[in-house]
Amino acid sequence: MALAELASRLNCAEYKNWVKAGHSLLLLRAALQRFAGEQVQAFHRELVARSSARLSPSGLRCSGRCTPRGKQAYMPRGKADICGPDKCDASALLNLFNFCDHFSNIDQKKVREVIKCRNELMHSSDMKVSSSWLKEFGNHVQNLLTEFQHIPEAQMARTRIEKLLSSDWAVHVPGGDQLDGLEGEMNRSQISEIEAELIKERLHEISLLVEEQGMMSEEDLNRIQIVKDFLNGNHDLQRSLQAEMQNLEDLVQKLYGQKQSTKETQEVNDEETDEDCHLEKRKRTI
Missing domain, CATH: 1.20.58 (Methane Monooxygenase Hydroxylase; Chain G, domain 1)
Known part of the structure; x- marks a missing residue:
């Protein structure tokens, strides 16, 4: 029964497009979490150093053990209790890049284009998107990933996402449970x-x-x-x-x-x- 239900869902092109786009965002998040975490920690150390410098005349020093909670101001609604990039979903991570000045070297237009696509995906009334929408979405994601050419995970994600979006994902119930187009990856x-x-x-x-x-x-x-x-x-x-x-x-x-x-x-x-x-x-x- 489960395989038949999966086949029915994935043999609907528009729903399959919706899942592919969502999966691409999960891959995007996974590829950028380490980078975001390191940058947030660097930003925190910078803030600690500034605070210590201001307090040093009075002989006071920051222990460096305080928590970098400033990033929470950049989280979208419902994400304010997130403790770090490793706990972020794609929406929270993209908003961090978009609103935090520490990431101003990233092309903000490319970030906002992906945020817009992500919101359209999640707000789709029937969890379906067209093939033309998916193609445009893929272009925006790949454009954003070019901003992270120095990050190995991001370059691996570019390849995986390109392969994912071009795969068939056809399911044939009599032939077993393997999905076509991903060479056994999933x-x-x-x-x-x-x-x-x-x-x-x-x-x-x-x-x-x-x-x-x-x-x-x-x-x-x-x-x-x-x-x-x-x-x-x-x-x-x-x-x-x-x-x-x-x-x-x-x-x-x-x-x-x-x-x-x-x-x-x-x-x-x-x-x-x-x-x-x-x-x-x-x-x-x-």
């Missing part, structure tokens, strides 16, 4: 893990958006229903995302309860206002 279990990670990130995006709004719009409900319908038809993914879906359901119920409470309070206030107006009218008549 099996169905690995693909399913990537799918689950991407859908988990999408659910997190929806939750953050709803929490920021403090209300549940019709569009939000449609987004949630699309994911629910998708998971109901793909039990292998549904099992691995039960906790995330339950958290989202709890949030929906909480906001719905708040909406009902607000509505009831408003109705009571309206009734009291109507009653006051009625009494005032009777007084005038008398």
Whole structure:
């Protein structure tokens, strides 16, 4: 059953494009995490040195053991508690490059183009993107990676992403569980893990958006229903995302309860206002 469900998903070209783009972002993140971590530590040491220099006249010294939390100011919503680049997703890492002056030597236009693509990918209503979109996305990712030619992991990622985006990923149920086009690099279990990670990130995006709004719009409900319908038809993914879906359901119920409470309070206030107006009218008549 799991293989048949995977075959059905990956034989849909637009969904397969969505997963390929998401996987490319995971490879991009993995390739740049070490570099980002080293640069953040260097930035921290620089800040410590500046602080020590300012405090030295009074005989005070920084021990150098303080935590470099300044980078958290550059994290997107929902990422402020991240402790380092090794814990960042692609969105957080790209935002670090985009907003922190320490990375100003990187072409910011290239960073923003990939951020835009990433947001379009996560906000896709049906988790599908066209082949033309995928081609443009691939160009933007490769352009960004040219900024890191001195980093071996980045150059390896360029090759892997190019190969990934041009692969077929066709699945033929009678012939076993190997995916065409990746020369044995990935099996169905690995693909399913990537799918689950991407859908988990999408659910997190929806939750953050709803929490920021403090209300549940019709569009939000449609987004949630699309994911629910998708998971109901793909039990292998549904099992691995039960906790995330339950958290989202709890949030929906909480906001719905708040909406009902607000509505009831408003109705009571309206009734009291109507009653006051009625009494005032009777007084005038008398």
